Amino acid sequence: MSALLEVRNLQVRVEEREILHGLSLTVNKGEVHAIMGPNGSGKSTLSHVIAGKPGYEVTGGEILFKGEDLLEMSPDERAAKGVFLAFQYPVEIPGVATMTFLRTALNAQRKARGESEYSTPDFLKKVRAVAASLNIPQEMLRRGVNVGFSGGEKKRNEVLQMALFEPSLCILDEMDSGLDIDALRIAADGVNALRSSERAMVVITHYQRLLNYIVPDFVHVMSKGRVVKSGGKELALELEESGYAQFEDQAA
Amino acid sequence: MPAELETVERVRRIDVDQYRYGFETIIESDKAPKGLSEDIVRFISDKKDEPEWMLEWRLEAYRRWLTMQEPTWARVDYPKIDYQDVYYYSAPKQKKALASLDEVDPEILKTYEKLGIPLREQEVLAGVVRDEGETDGEAPRRVAVDAVFDSVSVATTFQAELKKAGVIFMPISHALREHPDLVKKYLGTVVPTSDNFFATLNSAVFSDGSFVYVPPGVRCPMELSTYFRINERNTGQFERTLIIADKGSYVSYLEGCTAPQRDENQLHAAVVELIALDDAEIKYSTVQNWYPGNSEGKGGVYNFVTKRGDCRGKNSKISWTQVETGSAITWKYPSCILRGDNSRGEFYSIAISNGYQQVDSGTKMIHLGKNTTSRIISKGIAAGKSQNTYRGLVSAHRKATGARNFTACDSLLIGDKCGAHTVPYVEAKNSSALFEHEATTSKISEDVLFYCVQRGLTQEEAVGLVVNGFVRDVLQQLPMEFAVEAQKLISISLEGSVG
Ligand SMILES: Nc1ncnc2c1ncn2[C@@H]1O[C@H](COP(=O)(O)OP(=O)(O)OP(=O)(O)O)[C@@H](O)[C@H]1O
Ligand SMILES: [Mg+2]
Numbered sequence: 001m002s003a004l005l006e007v008r009n010l011q012v013r014v015e016e017r018e019i020l021h022g023l024s025l026t027v028n029k030g031e032v033h034a035i036m037g038p039n040g041s042g043k044s045t046l047s048h049v050i051a052g053k054p055g056y057e058v059t060g061g062e063i064l065f066k067g068e069d070l071l072e073m074s075p076d077e078r079a080a081k082g083v084f085l086a087f088q089y090p091v092e093i094p095g096v097a098t099m100t101f102l103r104t105a106l107n108a109q110r111k112a113r114g115e116s117e118y119s120t121p122d123f124l125k126k127v128r129a130v131a132a133s134l135n136i137p138q139e140m141l142r143r144g145v146n147v148g149f150s151g152g153e154k155k156r157n158e159v160l161q162m163a164l165f166e167p168s169l170c171i172l173d174e175m176d177s178g179l180d181i182d183a184l185r186i187a188a189d190g191v192n193a194l195r196s197s198e199r200a201m202v203v204i205t206h207y208q209r210l211l212n213y214i215v216p217d218f219v220h221v222m223s224k225g226r227v228v229k230s231g232g233k234e235l236a237l238e239l240e241e242s243g244y245a246q247f248e249d250q251a252a
Numbered sequence: 253m254p255a256e257l258e259t260v261e262r263v264r265r266i267d268v269d270q271y272r273y274g275f276e277t278i279i280e281s282d283k284a285p286k287g288l289s290e291d292i293v294r295f296i297s298d299k300k301d302e303p304e305w306m307l308e309w310r311l312e313a314y315r316r317w318l319t320m321q322e323p324t325w326a327r328v329d330y331p332k333i334d335y336q337d338v339y340y341y342s343a344p345k346q347k348k349a350l351a352s353l354d355e356v357d358p359e360i361l362k363t364y365e366k367l368g369i370p371l372r373e374q375e376v377l378a379g380v381v382r383d384e385g386e387t388d389g390e391a392p393r394r395v396a397v398d399a400v401f402d403s404v405s406v407a408t409t410f411q412a413e414l415k416k417a418g419v420i421f422m423p424i425s426h427a428l429r430e431h432p433d434l435v436k437k438y439l440g441t442v443v444p445t446s447d448n449f450f451a452t453l454n455s456a457v458f459s460d461g462s463f464v465y466v467p468p469g470v471r472c473p474m475e476l477s478t479y480f481r482i483n484e485r486n487t488g489q490f491e492r493t494l495i496i497a498d499k500g501s502y503v504s505y506l507e508g509c510t511a512p513q514r515d516e517n518q519l520h521a522a523v524v525e526l527i528a529l530d531d532a533e534i535k536y537s538t539v540q541n542w543y544p545g546n547s548e549g550k551g552g553v554y555n556f557v558t559k560r561g562d563c564r565g566k567n568s569k570i571s572w573t574q575v576e577t578g579s580a581i582t583w584k585y586p587s588c589i590l591r592g593d594n595s596r597g598e599f600y601s602i603a604i605s606n607g608y609q610q611v612d613s614g615t616k617m618i619h620l621g622k623n624t625t626s627r628i629i630s631k632g633i634a635a636g637k638s639q640n641t642y643r644g645l646v647s648a649h650r651k652a653t654g655a656r657n658f659t660a661c662d663s664l665l666i667g668d669k670c671g672a673h674t675v676p677y678v679e680a681k682n683s684s685a686l687f688e689h690e691a692t693t694s695k696i697s698e699d700v701l702f703y704c705v706q707r708g709l710t711q712e713e714a715v716g717l718v719v720n721g722f723v724r725d726v727l728q729q730l731p732m733e734f735a736v737e738a739q740k741l742i743s744i745s746l747e748g749s750v751g
Contacts, residue, residue: 053702079708091703095721101707104717109708144721161707 037222530565549608552580605638
């Protein structure tokens with residue numbers, strides 16, 4: 001059986017500068033992978049390339065998703081196929097009510113998959129249930145997407161979408177940044193509730209703390225555009241002790 | 253490819269040829285020979301069976317027009333117009349006056365269907381079928397349509413009910429015969445025949461348009477609506493609309509238009525005059541979607557419009573709301589003269605330009621009375637190689653103590669081959685005037701678009717969503733059913749702006 005996500009020897013350039021120099025990563029269904037690594041090591045770049053953000057030039061390697069060539073798909077096709085990226089910095093969309101956005105996006109994905117669109121009552125029922133489990137008040141859903149949301153609210157809104165769209169691959173880019181302890185717990189509980197044997201997660205973080213809540217099956221250390229070490233969850237604890245310095249040399 | 257470049261590339265592929273409403277209805281037309289002269293003015297007046305004073309009024313305007321220069325101050329650029337190469341009158345052939353839409357040429361009705369207004373039209377039709385005078389309190393929506401097809405109004409509906417309320421709503425050519433005193437009293441009192449080159453031209457040759465009079469204390473029982481179409485090849489359109497809200501009355505008027513595709517540039521020079529007497533209110537909403545020209549910037553309508561409202565009475569209010577998506581050239585400044593004390597003027601505008609469109613639009617708020625207030629909310633969206641200019645004037649007369657204005661102009665750029673410009677003029681001749689002005693210009697954000705497509709929207713849907721969010725404050729000003737139509741139109745008009 002093929003892996004859910006297979007990144008092979010990926011080389012990526014941004015504005016003529018190579019950022020990823022032959023990165024490989026295999027993620028199977030049901031697994032949770034953590035990616036750690038110093039600032040600027042290319043973690044967000046990897047997540048953007050998987051999601052299909054314009055502006056990155058793939059100069060080598062390949063990405064297979066469910067056995068298909070992901071790089072051939074437009075970003076919205078990837079979303080409909082089940083790739084979800086929870087952004088490090090979720091953007092604001094003024095004038096577009098969160099509820100409208102959720103519904104438009106969900107129905108766009110369903111349409112792309114040839115499924116029927118949700119009726120208004122069905123959709124509302126679904127959103128309300130998910131929002132309640134994440135402590136998101138209805139009032140927030142009437143506001144513009146992320147407009148005036150606190151850092152914690154923005155991250156919770158990302159988890160809300162993840163729960164709503166039911167993707168098969170969730171990439172969480174520094175979900176823990178800017179969250180207080182309670183907000184972190186709520187968001188992490190939301191993510192944990194989505195763990196399933198049919199779904200995989202890639203959790204990008206700088207801190208071991210998040211991994212106490214979302215316990216990974218694998219931990220990878222990235223440095224200078226490569227995965228330099230992989231291991232079990234104890235690798236994260238090791239890093240907490242010794243820092244990244246030991247890998248800097250390896251990557252160079 | 254860097255993100256920025258990619259959007260530019262997408263925008264470059266704009267295909268305004270896809271213009272949805274570019275079709276022509278084949279109807280025999282009755283037209284005057286090309287060109288403009290005193291004889292043509294007489295021909296038009298004669299066709300309309302107008303009173304003698306009207307002909308004189310037209311001729312005087314024509315003679316003045318001969319002495320005037322076409323204005324050049326707007327930020328629009330177009331080849332010189334040969335005014336002798338334009339037809340000034342054309343009318344769909346009509347055997348007799350029509351009592352209901354049922355009698356309207358099916359070709360015309362089909363045209364409306366293609367315009368995507370079936371719901372409204374069907375309901376209007378239903379209204380026509382009903383026995384006259386029969387009132388249906390449960391009617392979900394009341395829209396009276398005075399259809400201006402080419403230059404002549406071909407159908408007027410809901411007449412009976414309006415009549416009961418005392419509201420006069422008819423083609424201005426009919427009003428000239430049936431209510432000459434009213435027309436004579438108000439016509440040209442807001443936009444005088446000498447006002448500007450295009451308004452003067454309109455005064456000489458206007459073909460038809462709507463006339464509305466709402467008597468004192470009457471709240472017009474329905475939204476009044478007119479659909480304008482340019483259909484005859486090379487026919488200049490010179491609509492003339494006059495709306496009077498007498499003391500304590502209220503009326504909401506909707507104007508919408510689309511035009512078929514063609515090669516030659518078409519001249520459109522409308523004049524709209526609004527008059528609100530004491531405690532009266534007029535709400536005038538427009539969705540404008542004339543043919544913008546093809547992907548090379550060829551063809552397209554030249555739209556030179558003079559729209560002005562006069563808050564003549566105390567506590568009166570005039571509100572303009574416009575959604576401008578079409579035309580190759582738009583030159584349009586719906587304005588308010590705040591003459592009555594405590595009167596209020598509002599201008600809400602969405603102007604979208606794509607392809608090679610050029611828009612120079614805005615408003616003038618002239619504060620003359622005491623404690624007059626005005627509010628301007630303008631949203632300009634430029635894509636493709638278009639140029640989009642907001643031009644506004646807010647002025648307070650010496651005696652306009654306590655005048656207040658709030659202006660917010662926001663521009664959104666899609667790609668980097670287009671331009672947005674804001675040209676505000678402010679003149680306060682008394683120290684108690686309080687004018688506030690805010691302006692922003694932003695580029696549609698790559699990060700916002702990517703966020704949307706990551707969640708499953710196509711690039712195109714993402715642009716539509718972001719733009720609709722950007723213009724929300726203004727959309728909310730439109731009557732409900734119009735807002736839905738406008739929202740659709742906004743997405744359609746930006747359809748070409750991304751791959
Ligand atoms: N658009 C861009 N233009 C130029 N350089 C870029 C661009 N995007 C990323 N980079 C560079 O690529 C490198 C990797 O950046 P990336 O954001 O992927 O790192 P990261 O591992 O996510 O860092 P952090 O932990 O700080 O979030 C950095 O040196 C960054 O400056
Ligand atoms: Mg990052």
